[in-house]
Amino acid sequence: MISKDLEALPESAFTQKFGPKTRTVADIIFEINLVNDHIGMMVRGEEPFEWPESGWICAPEDFASKQVVIDAFMKSSGKILETIESMSEEEICGTITTERGETTRYERFQFMAMHMWYHSGQFNYIQTLLGDDDWHW
Secondary structure, rough: HHHHHHEEEEHHHHOOOOOOOOOHHHHHHHHHHHHHHHHHHHHHEEEOOOOOOOOOOOOOOOOOOOHHHHHHHHHHHHHHHHHHHHHHHHHOEEEEOOOOOOEEEHHHHHHHHHHHHHHHHHHHHHHOOOOOOOOOO
């Protein structure tokens, strides 16, 4: 759904701010990718990178064009799908330890889905701000 919403947005939307406190589409996708990559590393048993503790996540300057953002989202999401597809049900239900304590891989996958769904609503709202009230999925 997110990739279809991103495709429907005009190029200008990826760096457009709608006010002094808003983030851009590029910022939000950059955050989604960080969350997915971080969780993916944990569920695969890899050492995750240090989470940036600087308030709202903002995309770097070179993460600004529609194609760069979509390509990065597809790559990050693709790696998560590969991870899920490579695991047995037993592995998915298995426990892992995160910075917040013990949980299951399933819970972490569920959190990723909820996080993306939340931001998907923001993309839909941005579409309406730009005059597009069509469903694209």
